[in-house]
Amino acid sequence: MTDMVTNDVVEGRGRLFDDTVRTLIRREGVEDLMGWLAKTDLYRAPASSRYHGAYEGGLVDHLLDVHAELRRLNDAYGFGFTEESMAVAALFHDLCKVNCYVPDTRNVKDENGVWHKVPCYRFDEGFRYGGHGSKSVYLVQSFMRLEPEEAVAINCHMGQFDATTYSNASAAFEQCPLAWALHVADEASTYRSGWGGVDG
Numbered sequence: 001m002t003d004m005v006t007n008d009v010v011e012g013r014g015r016l017f018d019d020t021v022r023t024l025i026r027r028e029g030v031e032d033l034m035g036w037l038a039k040t041d042l043y044r045a046p047a048s049s050r051y052h053g054a055y056e057g058g059l060v061d062h063l064l065d066v067h068a069e070l071r072r073l074n075d076a077y078g079f080g081f082t083e084e085s086m087a088v089a090a091l092f093h094d095l096c097k098v099n100c101y102v103p104d105t106r107n108v109k110d111e112n113g114v115w116h117k118v119p120c121y122r123f124d125e126g127f128r129y130g131g132h133g134s135k136s137v138y139l140v141q142s143f144m145r146l147e148p149e150e151a152v153a154i155n156c157h158m159g160q161f162d163a164t165t166y167s168n169a170s171a172a173f174e175q176c177p178l179a180w181a182l183h184v185a186d187e188a189s190t191y192r193s194g195w196g197g198v199d200g
Ligand SMILES: [Fe+2]
Pocket: 062, 066, 093, 094, 186, 200
């Protein structure tokens, strides 16, 4: 029963992700990207191994949550981002995390000193690109063209927490408001769902 409920919830979130993408993104290649994603673990993947969204379906929850945060920031600051660009940047910023987290178990001692096996995720990256935001940019652009500011935003979304953007993200933020806003939306989502600091 629990599994059925879990499956319903996971599939419901997956449908919401699909509907949001197809409603807001009308760009050539998006169906090819969605077709590839359907063959990955996107809909069941966690957002991290032990910090934020470390549960089945956590990655899709995180992507939808960042999208909502980004739309709120756009309203609050009056940036004027298009709905399509916000959807592309937010919903695809962490595609680098698909096919990376393998369900596993670990031993945990309870208060009586008895060991139990509990479920966890083990990080085992299927395709090692050597970057985080840059890997998401590569994966999206393998199917669908990104506008320059969308590419900058996805590439720099980790800001100072990614060694590859550590020294130049702030310069990118200055020139590209979408990049700053995506970074802040990602931080807000990560903070609210179990702060891990470096796994956004
Ligand atoms: Fe993220």
